[in-house]
Amino acid sequence: MNKNIxxxxxxxxxxxxxxxxxxxxxxxxxxxxxQAEVHGMSQRxxxxxxxxxxxxxxxxxxxxxxxxADLILAIxxxxxxxxxxxxSKDGVIVTATEAFKNIANYPEEDSIRAEIExxxxxxxxxxxxxxxxxxxxxSFNVVMLGAAAPYIGIGAEQLEKAIAQLxxxxxxxxxxxxxxxxxxxxxx
Amino acid sequence: xxxxxxxxxAEAIALAAIDAGISGVYAYPGTPSTEITxxxxxxxxxxxxxxxxxxxxxxxxAYEAALGMSYAGKRSLVCMKHVGxxxxxxxxxxxxxxxxxxxxVVVVAxxxxxxxxQNEQDTRAYGRFAYLPVIEPxxxxxxxxxxxxAFDLSELVKLPVLLRITTRLSHSRAAVLQxxxxxxxxxxxxxxxxxxxxxxxxxxxxxxGLLGKQQQLTDISEASPLNKVVEGSGPKAVxxxxxxxxxxMEVKQAEKLDIPVLKISQYPLPEKKLKxxxxxxxxxxxxxxxxxxxxxxxxxxxxxAKFRGRLDGALPRMGELSPDALAKALGVPMPELKAIxxxxxxxxxxxxxxxxxGDLFVAMNRVFESYPAKHVFSDIGCYTLGAxxxxxxxxxxxxxxxxxxxxxxxxxxxxxxxxxxxxDSTFTHSGITGLIDAVNDGxxxxxxxxxxxxxxxxxxxxxxxxxxxxxxxxxxxxxxxxIRVIEPLKKNMEKNMAVLKEEFEYRGVSVVIxxxxxxxxxxxxxxxxxxxxxxxxxV
Ligand SMILES: Cc1ncc(C[n+]2csc(CCOP(=O)(O)OP(=O)(O)O)c2C)c(N)n1
Ligand code: SF4
Numbered sequence: 001m002n003k004n005i006x007x008x009x010x011x012x013x014x015x016x017x018x019x020x021x022x023x024x025x026x027x028x029x030x031x032x033x034x035q036a037e038v039h040g041m042s043q044r045x046x047x048x049x050x051x052x053x054x055x056x057x058x059x060x061x062x063x064x065x066x067x068x069a070d071l072i073l074a075i076x077x078x079x080x081x082x083x084x085x086x087x088s089k090d091g092v093i094v095t096a097t098e099a100f101k102n103i104a105n106y107p108e109e110d111s112i113r114a115e116i117e118x119x120x121x122x123x124x125x126x127x128x129x130x131x132x133x134x135x136x137x138x139s140f141n142v143v144m145l146g147a148a149a150p151y152i153g154i155g156a157e158q159l160e161k162a163i164a165q166l167x168x169x170x171x172x173x174x175x176x177x178x179x180x181x182x183x184x185x186x187x188x
Numbered sequence: 189x190x191x192x193x194x195x196x197x198a199e200a201i202a203l204a205a206i207d208a209g210i211s212g213v214y215a216y217p218g219t220p221s222t223e224i225t226x227x228x229x230x231x232x233x234x235x236x237x238x239x240x241x242x243x244x245x246x247x248x249x250a251y252e253a254a255l256g257m258s259y260a261g262k263r264s265l266v267c268m269k270h271v272g273x274x275x276x277x278x279x280x281x282x283x284x285x286x287x288x289x290x291x292x293v294v295v296v297a298x299x300x301x302x303x304x305x306q307n308e309q310d311t312r313a314y315g316r317f318a319y320l321p322v323i324e325p326x327x328x329x330x331x332x333x334x335x336x337x338a339f340d341l342s343e344l345v346k347l348p349v350l351l352r353i354t355t356r357l358s359h360s361r362a363a364v365l366q367x368x369x370x371x372x373x374x375x376x377x378x379x380x381x382x383x384x385x386x387x388x389x390x391x392x393x394x395x396x397g398l399l400g401k402q403q404q405l406t407d408i409s410e411a412s413p414l415n416k417v418v419e420g421s422g423p424k425a426v427x428x429x430x431x432x433x434x435x436x437m438e439v440k441q442a443e444k445l446d447i448p449v450l451k452i453s454q455y456p457l458p459e460k461k462l463k464x465x466x467x468x469x470x471x472x473x474x475x476x477x478x479x480x481x482x483x484x485x486x487x488x489x490x491x492x493a494k495f496r497g498r499l500d501g502a503l504p505r506m507g508e509l510s511p512d513a514l515a516k517a518l519g520v521p522m523p524e525l526k527a528i529x530x531x532x533x534x535x536x537x538x539x540x541x542x543x544x545x546g547d548l549f550v551a552m553n554r555v556f557e558s559y560p561a562k563h564v565f566s567d568i569g570c571y572t573l574g575a576x577x578x579x580x581x582x583x584x585x586x587x588x589x590x591x592x593x594x595x596x597x598x599x600x601x602x603x604x605x606x607x608x609x610x611x612d613s614t615f616t617h618s619g620i621t622g623l624i625d626a627v628n629d630g631x632x633x634x635x636x637x638x639x640x641x642x643x644x645x646x647x648x649x650x651x652x653x654x655x656x657x658x659x660x661x662x663x664x665x666x667x668x669x670x671i672r673v674i675e676p677l678k679k680n681m682e683k684n685m686a687v688l689k690e691e692f693e694y695r696g697v698s699v700v701i702x703x704x705x706x707x708x709x710x711x712x713x714x715x716x717x718x719x720x721x722x723x724x725x726x727v
Contacts, residue, residue: 010535023194027363033194036360038303039219039647044573046537051360060327061438062360062431065511067523078533084526102538107531115529 001031002055003153004064006083009075010100011038011048017166018073018145019050025154025162026054036062045102047082054153072120073148075127075141076100077112084119093120094148096127096140123147123188130184139181146185156186195364197357200328201267201295202227204335208291209370211262212240214250216617217646218269219304220358221297225267226647237372243643245652246588246617247272251279254292258348259384261376263291263339270298270309271587275618277314283348284318285386285394289378291342293335295351297358300478300508304355306568306587308506310478311352315455319398321405322350322455323414324430328362330453334414336367341408345401354477356508357431402456410458417465420448425469426518427452427462429482432475435514443520457482470494473502473517477509538573544704545571545638548676549581551684552609552636555692563603567591567619569611570644570706582609589618595633596626605692608635613643616653620660623697627665632695634688638676640706648709661699670698677704 005022009015019035026033036051051064069087074080074095087093093116099109116122125147131140142163149156160179167175195203202224205213215225228234228241244250247268254266266276273280273296280294296314299305315322323338325331331353338349382390409415418437425448428436433451440447450465452458466472466486474483474497483497496502502517503509516522539546549571556562566572566582567590574581584594591608599606610619615637626633637657643649653660661671672691674684684702691698 011537023361027192027194032363034360034362035194036356037196039223039359044537044540044570045535047535057441059362060434060441061511062356062362062434063510065438065442065515067525078531078535081529081532084528087526089523103533103535105533107533111531115531119526119529 001153002057003053003071004069005052005071005073005152006064006069006086007050007052007073008079008083009048010079010102011045013075013100014141015048015050015075017141019052021142021145021159021162021166022052022054022152022154024166025158028162029154029158031056032059034059034062047079049079049083070153071148071151073144075144077109077116078107081112081115081119087120091120092151093122094144094151095122095124096144097124098126098128125185125188127185130188131181134177134180134184136177136181139178142178142181143185146182147188149182149186192363192365194361195328195332196223196359196361197328197331197353198223198297198359199227200332200364201335201351201353202231203364203366204332205265205293205339206231206234206237206239207367207369208336208339209263209372210239210265211290211372212254212257213265213267214244214254215267216244216247216250216272217643217649218272218297219646220299220355221267221269221272221295222646222649223358224295233369243649243652247276248279251276251283251294255279255283255286255288258288258290258292259378261290261378262373265293265295267295268297269305270296270311271305271307272296273311273314275588280314280348281318282386284320284398285391286384287346287394287398288342288348289346289376290373291339292348293338293342293351294348295353298352298354298478300354306585308478310481311350312455312478312481315350315352316481318350319402320347320350321345321408322352324352324453324455325357325414326431326433326451326453327357328360328364330414331357332364332366334453337414345404345408347398347401352430354431354508406456406459409454409456410460412454412458414453415458415461416451417461418449418451420446422448422469424471424473425449425465426473426475427465429453429476432477432509432514435509435511436475438511439515439518439520443515445518447518452482471496473497475503475509475514475517536576538576539570540707542707543570544640544676544702544706545574546579547678547681547704548609548636548638548684548702549574549579551676551681552607552688553579553581555685555688558689559605563598563607565591565595565598565606565608567608567610567614568645569614570640571609571611571638574609588614589622592619592622592626592633592635595635596622596629596631599631599633600629604632606631606633607692608633610635610637611644612637612639612641612653612657613651615657616651616660620664623661623666623699624664626697630696632697634691634694634698634700636688636700636702639701639703640709641703642706642709644706644708648706648712657701661701666697666699670694670696671701672698673701673703675704676702
C-alpha cells in the first residue's frame with residue numbers, strides 16, 4: 001500500500017483539515033505518513049499545496065517525486081492543473097467546480113474544465129452546493145474529502161472514524177454535520 | 189512512557205526541547221522557524237514546568253537572553269530563521285568564545301528556494317565560521333532525538349550547539365516517538381569569570397581552548413549515530429547531507445539501486461569515516477541542501493574530478509533539492525510528465541481584503557502624484573506585498589529595519605521627500621536605532637509606521653511595541669508636532685493624504701503612525717471571544 005496525494009487550493013481555503021483527517025486515519029491503521037505543507041508568504045491568498053504520502057513501508061522523501069502522485073485533490077479547479085507534472089500517467093483529479101477568483105486574469109472557466117477533461121481521469125464535485133445542502137458552507141473541505149475517498153487507499157469508514165476523532169472537541173453537532181458532508185461527497 | 193505523535197519538524201524540536209528540560213525558549217518569529225516557539229507557548233507541560241516562551245524583540249536580544257539563562261546554569265533554546273542569525277551574529281560568534289554553562293541549542297531554519305525569504309544563505313557556513321558543532325537532522329524522528337542529543341553534547345563540550353533545519357523538514361509532518369522527559373537544571377550561575385569576560389587577555393585563552401576542542405568534536409562526530417553508512421556496491425557512491433539523505437534514499441528505494449550512501453548529519457566532518465568511504469569509489473555525488481560548502485572543501489582548489497554535485501551541474505547550483513534532482517543526478521530516466529496547461533495563471537500572495545496597509549498605500553501613492561518621482565524605502569512584512577500591483581507602492585525591501593536607514597542615507601544624498609514605510613514589529617526589531625540616527629542628524633525623512641498591532645506576516649504573533657509606538661518616537665527625540673497618528677480607512681482618505689503631504693514637506697524627522705488592526709488578527713480574536721463566551725454560557 002503506497003499512495004501519493006497532492007491537496008491543492010488557495011491560501012486560507014483550509015486544505016490542511018483534509019490532510020489532518022487522512023493523516024489520522026493512516027496513523028490509526030498503522031501506516032507511515034509524511035505530509036509537507038506550505039506556511040508563510042503564500043498563505044496570503046496565493047496558491048498552496050500539501051504533499052501527503054502514506055505507505056506500509058518507510059517513506060523517505062517529504063516531497064512526492066514528479067509523475068508519481070496517484071491523486072490531485074483540488075479545492076479549486078485552476079489549482080488542480082498547477083500540479084499536473086506530479087500526477088502519474090493514470091492518476092486521478094478530484095476537483096471542486098467553484099472557481100476562486102482573487103486575481104484579475106483568472107482564465108475562462110470553460111477552458112479550465114476542458115483542460116481537466118483532457119488531462120487525466122477526473123471527478124468534478126459541486127462542493128459548494130453539496131456543503132450548503134448539509135447546512136454549512138464551511139464543510140466544503142469535508143465534502144471534497146468524501147468525493148476523493150475512493151482514491152485514497154483507506155476505507156471510507158476509517159476516514160469517518162478519523163473525522164469523528166478530529167472534530168470531537170467541537171461537539172456532537174459539528175461531528176454529525178461533517179459526517180453528513182463527507183457522505184454527500186462520497187455519494188457525488 | 190512511549191507516545192507517537194504526528195508532528196511538524198518544527199514541533200518535534202519544540203517537544204524535544206521541553207523533554208530535554210529547557211527552562212526557556214527565546215525567539216523572534218520568522219518562516220520557517222516560527223512554529224517551534226508557538227508549540228512551546230501552547231504546551232501545557234511547558235506551562236506547568238514554568239518554561240518561559242514570550243517572543244523577543246529581535247534575534248540578537250533572543251540570543252543574548254538564552255546565553256544569560258545558560259550562564260545561570262539552566263538549559264535554553266533559541267530559534268530563528270536563517271537571516272535572523274545575521275542579526276544575532278555578534279552574540280553567536282562570541283558565545284563560541286565564552287562557551288556555555290547550562291546547555292544551549294541554537295536552532296536556525298534555512299529557506300533554500302527562498303519560499304518566504306530574501307536569500308538562501310546556508311547556516312552551516314556560520315557553524316564552520318564559529319568552530320561550533322552543527323547538527324543537521326534528516327527526518328522528524330531524528331530531529332526529536334537530535335535535539336536531546338544536542339543538549340547533552342552542549343553540556344559535555346561546554347559549547348553552544350547549532351541545529352540546522354530547512355523549510356521542508358520544518359513544515360512536514362511525520363510520526364515521532366517521544367522519550368522520557370528530563371528535569372530542568374537547578375539555578376547554578378557560572379563563577380568562571382575568565383570564560384565570560386572577553387577582555388583580549390581572556391579571549392585569547394578561550395579561543396585557544398575552542399581550537400583545542402576541535403579534535404574532540406571531530407572524534408564525537410566520528411562516533412555519532414547521526415553519521416552512518418548505508419552499504420551498497422560501487423563504483424558510484426553518494427555523500428548525502430541532512431535532508432538530502434531522504435531524496436537519495438527515495439530514489440534508491442524506488443529504483444532498487446544498490447548505491448552506497450554516506451549520510452552526514454553532524455559536523456565537524458567525521459574525517460576517518462569520510463576518507464574510508466571516499467577511497468573506495470571513483471565517482472562520488474555530493475548532495476547538500478544549501479550551498480556546496482563541503483563539496484568545495486572535498487573537491488579542493490584544483491578540482492578533484494571524482495566529486496560531482498552542485499558545482500559541476502550534476503545537481504542544480506541553487507534552490508532546494510528534490511527527489512527528481514537526485515534521480516537525474518543518479519542517471520534515472522524521467523518518466524514522461526504531464527505539462528501545466530497554458531491557461532493556468534499565476535496566483536501570487538496578496539494583501540487581504542480590508543487590510544490597512546492597502547489603504548495607506550493608496551493614500552501615499554496619491555500624494556506622490558504631485559511629485560516628479562516616487563521613491564519609497566520599505567521593509568519586510570505583509571506590507572512588502574505593496575510592491576505588487578495594484579499598488580506598486582514601494583521601491584526597496586532589503587533587511588529588517590533598512591527602510592529608515594536607507595531613507596536617511598538617500599535624504600543625506602539630497603533626495604526629497606525621503607519616505608520610509610515600516611511595520612510595527614519591524615520598527616521595534618531594528619528600526620528604533622535608525623530613527624535615533626535620523627534625529628541626531630536632523631535628517632529630513634518621513635517615517636510611516638504601518639501599525640497593525642501584530643506580526644502579521646508570520647501568523648499574527650504579538651508585537652513588542654504594541655501601544656507604545658508614539659511614546660517610543662517621542663522618547664528618542666522626535667518633535668511631537670511631527671508625530672502624527674492616522675487611521676488608514678477609505679473614509680479618511682483626504683484627511684490622511686493631507687497629513688502625509690504636510691509631513692513630506694517638513695524638513696526634519698517626522699513619523700506618521702498609521703493604525704488599523706490586521707483583519708486576520710481581528711477574526712482570530714473574534715473567534716476566541718466567541719469561544720470564551722460559549723464556554724461561559726455552558727457553565
Ligand atoms: C532578521 C529577520 N527576522 C525575521 C524575519 C521574518 N519576518 C519578516 S517580516 C516579519 C515581521 C513583520 O511584522 P510587521 O513589521 O509588524 O509587519 P506586518 O507583517 O504585521 O505587516 C518577520 C518576523 C526576517 N525577514 N528577517
Ligand atoms: S494578514 Fe493582516 S496585515 Fe497581512 S495582509 Fe492580511 S490584513 Fe494585512
